[in-house]
Amino acid sequence: MKDVLRALIVLGCLLLIPITAVVTAATKQRMSDGAKAFFSGGPLVAGDLHTGPDPDWGFLDDVRTIELQLLDPPRSRRIWTTHHDGKLYVWSGYMNSAVGKIWKGWPGDAERDGRAVLRMGSKRFERQLRRITEGPELDGITAAITNKYPSRITRESVESGSSWLFEAAPR
Amino acid sequence: MKHFYQVTAAALLLTVLIVWFMPGASDWVETTLQRYVSRAAQ
Numbered sequence: 001m002k003d004v005l006r007a008l009i010v011l012g013c014l015l016l017i018p019i020t021a022v023v024t025a026a027t028k029q030r031m032s033d034g035a036k037a038f039f040s041g042g043p044l045v046a047g048d049l050h051t052g053p054d055p056d057w058g059f060l061d062d063v064r065t066i067e068l069q070l071l072d073p074p075r076s077r078r079i080w081t082t083h084h085d086g087k088l089y090v091w092s093g094y095m096n097s098a099v100g101k102i103w104k105g106w107p108g109d110a111e112r113d114g115r116a117v118l119r120m121g122s123k124r125f126e127r128q129l130r131r132i133t134e135g136p137e138l139d140g141i142t143a144a145i146t147n148k149y150p151s152r153i154t155r156e157s158v159e160s161g162s163s164w165l166f167e168a169a170p171r
Numbered sequence: 172m173k174h175f176y177q178v179t180a181a182a183l184l185l186t187v188l189i190v191w192f193m194p195g196a197s198d199w200v201e202t203t204l205q206r207y208v209s210r211a212a213q
Contacts, residue, residue: 006172013179020183022204024190025197036198038205099211 034067040075044117047124057083067119084144088168096162107164127168
């Protein structure tokens with residue numbers, strides 16, 4: 001019995017090492033200007049704030065990810081993006097999976113308060129995220145997404161709530 | 172056992188220092204975790 005207890009303690013101590021690595025990396029990222037991949041970053045500070053009319057979003061065809069920061073809570077993350085009919089879109093998958101419900105907190109936050117800042121390169125854009133759950137434009141938007149990314153998003157996944165789609169409208 | 176706890180504490184401190192200060196270490200931790208979580212989410 002004593003040996004089992006000792007083995008469990010050793011195992012627990014060994015598990016602490018990767019847990020410590022993850023917590024340290026997450027804390028470091030949270031204190032940074034922006035996000036890199038998985039962990040949330042701090043508020044987007046660097047970069048000129050765009051003013052005036054929207055640019056031609058065509059340049060995003062060559063941009064894999066952008067940074068998105070909500071005003072509340074003021075955390076940033078890296079996400080995929082696309083454009084369709086002159087409008088900008090962001091989305092989140094896995095929303096119905098158990099892991100997704102834990103991992104993907106920002107779509108719920110964005111639905112409550114959609115004020116956001118997007119950073120593309122050295123430019124920041126103030127936007128308002130508006131969730132889209134239905135509509136004739138869904139086919140065009142999901143086609144634009146799947147043409148750009150290996151995404152499984154479809155009209156059905158958006159309508160069922162498995163994927164949450166947002167238009168990033170001007171604010 | 173006391174010696175083991177001391178070694179564990181030193182290993183944890185070393186982990187924090189490496190992840191925080193070593194260039195690329197936090198990125199590696201992040202991408203590795205992302206790979207596992209993405210697989211679990213599918």
